[in-house]
Amino acid sequence: MKLIKFDILLLIFFVIISFIGKTNAIMASQRENHSTNIIESDEYEPDDHILSSQIVDNVQLHNFHKKSDQDWGMFYCDDNLVYTIKVVNPGKMCDAVIDLFTIFSQDSILSIDNTASSENEFLTFTCPKKNIYYIKVSNSDPDIYGIDTGYTLYIENSENTDAYEEDDNIQHARIINISNFESQYHNIHDMGDQDWVKFYGVKISGIQ
Structure with missing residues (x-):
């Protein structure tokens, strides 16, 4: 009887271990599939370093x-203007971290990660003097990448242009x-402001 009980307990133990192993494998597979469903880089790659x-x-x-993955950008600042770096419309797996650098700073001079995944992130600072500044945008969890990690990046300044x-x-x-559904961010920065765009069109046969 004791031997039978031992065999049953041993069987239950192996069933539990097998279940845990299969669960971990499924979770790992799902995470791997999630990460590799989108393998194409965005049009700004390679931009993984301040020099690029x-x-x-x-x-x-x-x-x-x-x-x-890291996305690096650069922009020119005028002194005494307030600049806001914006990461908007993030995917549900995107929890953006924004870091600000100068060419001489090994560490970021400002960093922001105030929101959770799929929420907009803003970094605002006043430019002390005319200079070129660098932005690094990364995911707060570097192991998460691929599908649903997209985001939109742009910069505003206090002149509002x-x-x-x-x-x-x-x-x-x-x-x-x-042709690639490009978007542009515009605003009406003063009275009477107009924003003009142009695009190339191709005539389709049969359409007047």
């Missing part, structure tokens, strides 16, 4: 396409690429 920073002069669409000015007439219309 891309100029942020308009609205940019990014994602974290690989483990520990958007990145496409001057674009107040047809002669200064800015090109917008409609």
Whole structure:
């Protein structure tokens, strides 16, 4: 009888171990599948280092396409203006961290991670003097990447002009690429402001 009880307990033990092992394997597989469903990088890659920073002069669409992915950008600041770096429309797996650097700073001079996944993140600072500043955007968990990690990046300043000015007439219309659903962020920064865009169209046979 004792031997039978021991065999039953041993069987239960192996069933539990097997269940835990299968559960862990399923979770790992789901996480791996989640991370690798999207393998294409965004159009600004490679931008994984301060030396490969891309100029942020308009609205940019990014994602974290690989483990520990970093997206670096750069922009020129005028003294005494207030700048706000914005990460908006993040995917449900995107918990953005924004770090601000100068070319001479090994560590970030400002860092922000105030919100949770899928929530907008803003970093605001006053520029002390004219300079080039660098932005690093990363996921708070570097092991999360791939699907649903996309976000939109842009910068505003206290003069409230958007990145496409001057674009107040047809002669200064800015090109917008409609073939890849490009978006542009504009605002009405003063009375009578107009924002002009232009795009290339192809005639489709049979459509007047």
